[in-house]
Amino acid sequence: MPDVAWYNRFYIAVEQSPAYAVYCEQVFGCNLAQQGFSDTAQLELMLNEINVKSGERMLDVGCGNGRMLEYLCDRTGAQGEGFDASAVAIAQAQKRTVPKAERLLFVTGLLDEQVYPAASFDVVIAVDSLYFSLNLPQTLRKLCWWLKPGGRLAVFYSPFRFSSEEPASGLEADDTLPARSLQAMGVPYRYIDCTDSHIALMKRKRITAAALRERFAAEGNLNLYENAYTEAVDVGLSPETFRAFSRRYLYLVSQ
Ligand SMILES: C[S@@+](CC[C@H](N)C(=O)[O-])C[C@H]1O[C@@H](n2cnc3c(N)ncnc32)[C@H](O)[C@@H]1O
Known part of the structure; x- marks a missing residue:
């Protein structure tokens, strides 16, 4: 990690x-400097589910350089x-969004340390960031606590195992770390299995990274190419084999 x-x-x-x-535009449908796995179709799915209204307060946990939240x-x-x-x-997010500072705020903070008063937000999203919590149950408890009554939480999470020697538990939707944490808290949740579109995206990553290799090299950014190429999967990988190692879920909680 x-x-x-x-x-x-x-x-x-x-x-x-x-x-x-160019890589982001071709893989995700738009350039939001993604290092995660959510393309515009997944973001649309999330927006439809959480029904964000104008003027509502939305928190993005692990927002990167803020392009996704700005979008x-x-x-x-x-x-x-x-x-x-x-x-x-x-710092990039703050600099880029100066003209939007009245409606966009970015701060440095850690999942395990960040604090807000209870009932601060209408919507909290965590897109491929909860892997980094050292105490996921505690972090999820905070995210729920920060929601106003009627608030919505959306979490994109992809459980994975690196090899067939690792136990296969933790891949099913109700058996992942976030799901088990919510169950232990007694917080009802629902989920959408996005694995099929995720597999297509992981293959698109491989094809697109390979096609752009020389452009990355010419820029002196082969490290970006290598990261993109190696985190992707072979184009010929079967859905069954992929599912034996990883899945992708959108978890949804309503207060
Ligand atoms: C996989 S990226 C996802 C970024 C963005 N949400 C996206 O979907 O493109 C993970 C993000 O989590 C941030 N991160 C890593 N450890 C963190 C921590 N302990 N607390 C808060 N953010 C963390 C990284 O800096 C990075 O921006």
């Missing part, structure tokens, strides 16, 4: 990489707030 220093280097590199912008707030008219462990990413 990458650490914060890794993410600082990543966000410095992507900010000045035209090849990564979601521009789409919905919501007031956005995001935090991320990468001070580099947050």
Whole structure:
């Protein structure tokens, strides 16, 4: 799992990489400097489920350089707030969104340490960030606590195992770490299995990274290529084999 220093280097590199912008547009449908796995179709699915209204307060937990939150707030008219462990990413978000500072706020913060008063937000989203919590049950408890009455929580999460030697438990939707944490808290949730579209995205990552390799090399950004290429999967991988190692879920909680 990458650490914060890794993410600082990543966000410095992507900010000045035209090849990564093209990569994101081709893989995800738009360039939000994604290092996660949510394309525009998954973001639309999430928006439909959480029904964000203009003026509502939305928190993005692990927001990276804030492009995704900015996109979601521009789409919905919501007031956005995001935090991320990468001070580099947050500085980029703050600088880029100065003209939108009345409705977008970004701060450096850690999943395990960030605090807000109870009932601060109408919507909390965590897109591929909860892997980094050192205490996921406690973090999820906070996310729920930060929701106003009627508030909605959306979590994109992809459980995975690296090898067939690792136990296969933890892959089914009700058996993942977030699901078990919510169950232990007695918080009702529902989920949408996004694994099929996720498999297509993981293959698209491989094809697109390979096609852009020379452009990454010419920029001196082969590290971005290598990361994108190796986290993807072979185009010929069967859905059954993929599902034996990973899944993708959108978890939804309503207060
Ligand atoms: C996989 S990226 C996802 C970023 C973005 N949400 C997306 O979907 O593109 C994970 C993000 O979590 C951040 N992160 C890592 N550890 C964290 C922590 N302990 N607390 C808060 N954010 C963390 C990283 O800096 C990175 O921006």
